[in-house]
Amino acid sequence: MTMKLTIVGGGSTYTPELADGFARLRDSLPLDELWLVDPDTERLALVAGFCQRLLSAAGHPARVVATSDLVAGVSDADTVLVQLRVGGQHARHGDETWPHRIGCIGQETTGPGGLAKALRTVPVVLDIAEQVRRYAKPDAWIVDFTNPVGIVTRALLQAGHRAVGLCNVAIGFQRRFAALLDVPPEQVALGHVGLNHLTWERSVTVGGTDVLPGWLTSRLDELAEEVELAPALLSLLGNVPSYYLRYYYAHDEVLREQIGRPTRAQDVLEVERELLEIYADPAEHTKPEALSRRGGAFYSEAAVELMASLRQDAGDVRVVNLRNAGTLPFLPDDHVIEVPARVFGDRVEALPVAPLPEGIAGLIGAVAGYERLALDAAVHGGRDRVRAALLAHPLVGQWDRAEQATDLLLAANRDHLAWAR
Template identity: 45%
Template sequence: MKIAIIGAGSSYTPELATGLIEHESELSLDLVACFDIDSRRLEVVTGFCRRMAAARGARFEFEPTNDIERALEGASFVLTQIRVGGQQARHSDIKLGLDNDLIGQETTGIGGFAKAMRTIPVLVDLCRKIDARCPDAWLVNFTNPSGLVAEALMRHGRERVIGLCNIPINLHHDVAALLGVEPWRVEIDSFGLNHLSWVRGIRVDGREVLPELFDRVLAAGLPANLSDELDYPGEFLRALGMIPSGYLRYYYLRRRMLRKLKAQPRTRAEQVMELEKKLFSHYADESRTEPPAELSSRGGALYSRAALDVVLSLLLDRKDRQVLD
């Protein structure tokens, strides 16, 4: 089987590559075609992925290419992780919002809208190429704003498209950690759209435990190692009766979040640009065959797990339950 990664020069790609290597036999994987418009980043990232694969004895190939038609030809799955305009455009979006006392975050408010306007035309054009080169392929999109992108592509006629995010799987693991149980024992009942979702039920071994979780938060607060997904006042969570996505803080707690963003010395885009210098230095070191610890700070924790769960579910017709968006 062939998988195409569009935007393979992303610093996230080694995280995805780890999962592809781990599930090589289940995927019957022969080739991962890696496309990016930035030749330098593509060369560095695919070189590192090849070393990772060789060190683990993988038999499939990571093939870099600047020819998108070649990358797509015959692919069964197309994974998209592009950023039109790069981190500099993200920085401009954030500043545009903050300079006008608005949320400028990349999926929410004015920042998310600006990113959507840059991104959707590019991905609509990509879908035309998919229709020509691999019409039966599933497009699994990680590009933000994921919900808007997925809806736009479906409206433009692409039926086999899934908008994916690592927020649900991170929340799943956070809840399991908070309750002190293994993640596989936890079932999350959620609804909504990408970054605009709520958890209305949590079951452990089939038993509803959401009220118990609220009691723990009210009694002891949140452990420091949990993600922003649970960063709400305990009284608010109990009154709502649900756990909102962490991104809903930009609506429920707008003034607090705006103050927090404006108080930061650097935008998230600037932080990522600095972090990526370290990541790409690691990727370029030909002695390295393991992903760097700093990759977890990039914001894509469990990205590979989320993507591969969906791909394997579709490929093997597992008929299991996936929280996609």
């Protein structure tokens, strides 16, 4: 049985990381055709050529096809992976800077910048998904790696698409914990729970034993340093928050760190220039060291593992973004959460989650309320919807700030929002 995998946003400088994963993990995911779809044909040609050389040098038989034609790219695809960035790094730079003017952190998935990204992204992804529904194989999956993953995945599911969201935070923790334990990663199971970019590790289980309670004493400083939070906070919580919780638990500290420093978008642009020069060299065919500075650690492993599980229909456990369906009883069934789930060929099913402490459940509930308003604004547009979403966000939450943020967001993103022009 042949397999066609399509990557929408295939011109990303990060795509060779995926190609490297396909080469290394070919036994898990037999791949015959890799189609890369991107409107930037010049950049796409460089990335696709490098991916083909990388796969060929590794002895992988897959054929790489580059196209700017979305319909051709998704036609008869078995799986479509979406990893696009509407507005590119320029828009991201805006997300990371204009919120500073109202005393908010600048970040592309969290806070006001995260709403801006959702508004730009959701309509584009929904248009792509309609083409997948029309032209891909009837049972094709959409795997969304496009941020904000939780909101985008809910948009897809709400529109009736067969979709699952993927983030690399959980696999990053799994790999780091496995290294501490000196065991293979597949032996480490995480009690990972929350919303995308708002998650906590409540357990780290190896061989039936949860080692996290002991670590919160013996390795407390090490764990706290990993996520750049106070050791006393981890002790109080009794778990390990993801790095993204810094934006909530240490908002003002992060804001001070951000002011006057280069943005992540600026850093990535420098790395991308270096990578594109490497990709343009026909003698280069191995994954460059610079790719490790591009971000998205272990993304290729997470993507290959998930797509292999969808294809093999074995019920493997993967951390994904999926419909809540009662897993967290304080959220609506149709909200999207990020938890371990069993992955089958035709469905994903969340594993049970033990009741959450009030503080964590309360924060999840508040951010989930914002996410629902954000999706409403992304789908239907309108200044009032944007303002309502900003007002509901725990990191905004004041009327004057929400008003100013609305003006700044619309001014920075008018070119990407048809209804706001």
